[in-house]
Amino acid sequence: MAKADAPRExxxxxxxxxxxxxxxxxxxxxxxxxxxxxxTPELQVERLRAARTAAAAQTxxxxxxxxxxxxxxxxxxxxxxxxxxxxxxxxxxxxxLLAAGLTAEDATATAIGxxxxxxxxxxxxxxxxxATDVRDVGRRLQFFLSGRxxxxxxxxxxxxxxxxxxxxxxxxxxxxPDCVAxxxxxxGSPASHTAVFARAMGLPAVVGVGSELLNIRDGESIVLxxxxxxxxxxxxxxTMRRALQAQAxxxxxxxxxxxxxxxxxxxxxGAGREETRTRDGRRVEVAANAGxxxxxxxxxxxxxxxxxxxxxxxxxxxxxxxxxxxxxxxxYRQAAExxxxxxVIVRTVDLxxxxxxxxxxLGGEANPFMGFRxxxxxxxxxxxxxxxxxxxxxxxxxxxxxxxFPMVIGVDEVRQARGALEEAMxxxxxxxxxxxxxxxxxxxxxxxxxxxxAGDLAPLVDFFSLGTNDLTQYVLAVDRANAQVAHLYQxxxxxxxRTIDMAVSAALAHGRWVGVCGEMASDLSxxxxxVGLGVNExxxxxxxxxxxxxxxxxxxxxxxxxxxxxxxxxxxxxxxxRLLVEAGVSSPRSAPGGV
Amino acid sequence: MKEIQAQxxxxxxxxxxxxxxxxxxxxxxxxxVTIIAGERKANAKSMLAVLSLGIGSGQWLTVQTHGPxxxxxxxxxxxxxxxxxxHG
Numbered sequence: 001m002a003k004a005d006a007p008r009e010x011x012x013x014x015x016x017x018x019x020x021x022x023x024x025x026x027x028x029x030x031x032x033x034x035x036x037x038x039x040t041p042e043l044q045v046e047r048l049r050a051a052r053t054a055a056a057a058q059t060x061x062x063x064x065x066x067x068x069x070x071x072x073x074x075x076x077x078x079x080x081x082x083x084x085x086x087x088x089x090x091x092x093x094x095x096x097l098l099a100a101g102l103t104a105e106d107a108t109a110t111a112i113g114x115x116x117x118x119x120x121x122x123x124x125x126x127x128x129x130x131a132t133d134v135r136d137v138g139r140r141l142q143f144f145l146s147g148r149x150x151x152x153x154x155x156x157x158x159x160x161x162x163x164x165x166x167x168x169x170x171x172x173x174x175x176x177p178d179c180v181a182x183x184x185x186x187x188g189s190p191a192s193h194t195a196v197f198a199r200a201m202g203l204p205a206v207v208g209v210g211s212e213l214l215n216i217r218d219g220e221s222i223v224l225x226x227x228x229x230x231x232x233x234x235x236x237x238x239t240m241r242r243a244l245q246a247q248a249x250x251x252x253x254x255x256x257x258x259x260x261x262x263x264x265x266x267x268x269x270g271a272g273r274e275e276t277r278t279r280d281g282r283r284v285e286v287a288a289n290a291g292x293x294x295x296x297x298x299x300x301x302x303x304x305x306x307x308x309x310x311x312x313x314x315x316x317x318x319x320x321x322x323x324x325x326x327x328x329x330x331x332y333r334q335a336a337e338x339x340x341x342x343x344v345i346v347r348t349v350d351l352x353x354x355x356x357x358x359x360x361x362l363g364g365e366a367n368p369f370m371g372f373r374x375x376x377x378x379x380x381x382x383x384x385x386x387x388x389x390x391x392x393x394x395x396x397x398x399x400x401x402x403x404x405f406p407m408v409i410g411v412d413e414v415r416q417a418r419g420a421l422e423e424a425m426x427x428x429x430x431x432x433x434x435x436x437x438x439x440x441x442x443x444x445x446x447x448x449x450x451x452x453x454a455g456d457l458a459p460l461v462d463f464f465s466l467g468t469n470d471l472t473q474y475v476l477a478v479d480r481a482n483a484q485v486a487h488l489y490q491x492x493x494x495x496x497x498r499t500i501d502m503a504v505s506a507a508l509a510h511g512r513w514v515g516v517c518g519e520m521a522s523d524l525s526x527x528x529x530x531v532g533l534g535v536n537e538x539x540x541x542x543x544x545x546x547x548x549x550x551x552x553x554x555x556x557x558x559x560x561x562x563x564x565x566x567x568x569x570x571x572x573x574x575x576x577x578r579l580l581v582e583a584g585v586s587s588p589r590s591a592p593g594g595v
Numbered sequence: 596m597k598e599i600q601a602q603x604x605x606x607x608x609x610x611x612x613x614x615x616x617x618x619x620x621x622x623x624x625x626x627x628v629t630i631i632a633g634e635r636k637a638n639a640k641s642m643l644a645v646l647s648l649g650i651g652s653g654q655w656l657t658v659q660t661h662g663p664x665x666x667x668x669x670x671x672x673x674x675x676x677x678x679x680x681x682h683g
Contacts (some may be wrong), residue, residue, distance in 0.1 A: 034666045084643060119647055123649075126608065
């Protein structure tokens, strides 16, 4: 029952217990990219083979993730998907269509459609459900054919409640349960994949809400009473407060359970992994981005060579007061211990008007991305900053921790931030507490100003990490959440590539190490460019670590450097894309003769 | 060629995990494996073909094997169909 006036409420089907509260995030699946130019049937067969190999490799990783985050039972869904990808009848039907002159895309769409419809025609709901697996596989094959990776849902806003038409098993299992508070979908039943996976991952979920669900706007506050199948939109403060409390209790319990379970798997994965290098021997570290100690554990299990970005916001967003030094110390210490001897880069808290917290009067800004946020807040609220710096310093004894400051535009800020770090060190020394005095300090390079001044900033710190998502938005003046301009958000735009080159060159010229922690670092066709430009580390979403490592190992640094030089001379994004296609790097597991 | 009649005892029928185990076992056989349900026939090494038969719990079907290891294959596959749960 939905009414136009507040408080509005929607009802659906409970997919399990739990209460969640947070801002809505409406998931609109990417439109499949269109195919590249026509080619020969032999090439179509080869493209399809490459896409199948990539999809199978991804499915094996999803299986592992499902076994880790859900259970062996849910992991079985991916065993079935793997059999579908490698199905002889599907392959036979597709081959016939290719021989008849269809493109790999059209042949796949037709064959997948035929098999899915056959299952949908059955009466038993168990079998009809399998059609969603077939279509999920088909959709992923199309993405791999296009040279793009299927959307991962790995980078959603903290604490959001995800709203979607429907979610496939591959989508649900990639959600970070530390990040997403709950899920609601338009369709679905208690036996649907969304419901089954959500239950197993401990995520509160309501399914089968109906199309009114998608009338909720992005960012609107909602409370999900999953057990009752209810969704309260724009709740009164008391409802919100109680829901947040219930959510916090559940999270801390789940965190403990999962940390224990993951710890066991990490032990089983074993150490002694080889360093990631390009084919011609250049060292490129493949690290992971994590939102908390649990995700850091998952990263270790995936074989990440460090945490290139440990976001600290989660600690700040879940409580009614700022997190205490002790609470933060434990979280950072846990992450450091799990990854030791690899580095863990803690980014000091990046709050802003888009993520308001009760104890910081923010919000109401016309443009939070250009407003009071990140380091700007920390330099004003020295009390909060000092607490966090002391916590990181104390935890530095337990592993290889590094500190990174976000949202920097100039030299003064960096001097002030270093001053605050010195003060925090002095206060610990005065109390007789020990810490790593030589802790490495770096900057998140995400503003054009920081790039322009990169040569002056580099001597002040030990490393740069390029936050390419925000950097791309700021350089191109494009908000990618704005549908009217989102198509202009192109990381392969020469303006972006030259910006990255400036920052990397400045860092390397001063003997500083430079990483990339934006989504670009996991874009398989852009990795050769980043490596070729001289980037030393790629930090990516946890489920993508293995894939990115494989990619780095199959490329050649010398040839990538030449490719990067040519890309920097291009003047349009189209020229860059053509260059990548010609070099054979723009399809997954690149064509023979790739860089 | 060998042929056997078998009843599917798994509570959920031959879907998802039970089917995946059956198909994976069929793929390990060197011989050809066919299952027949009513008038419909399917390549037992194809997950999609087996699923589209929509075989429910309690249903009878025919398994045919043809090739070098047809005798061992049929025994193994019949045993798998007789399982009531997929543990073990």
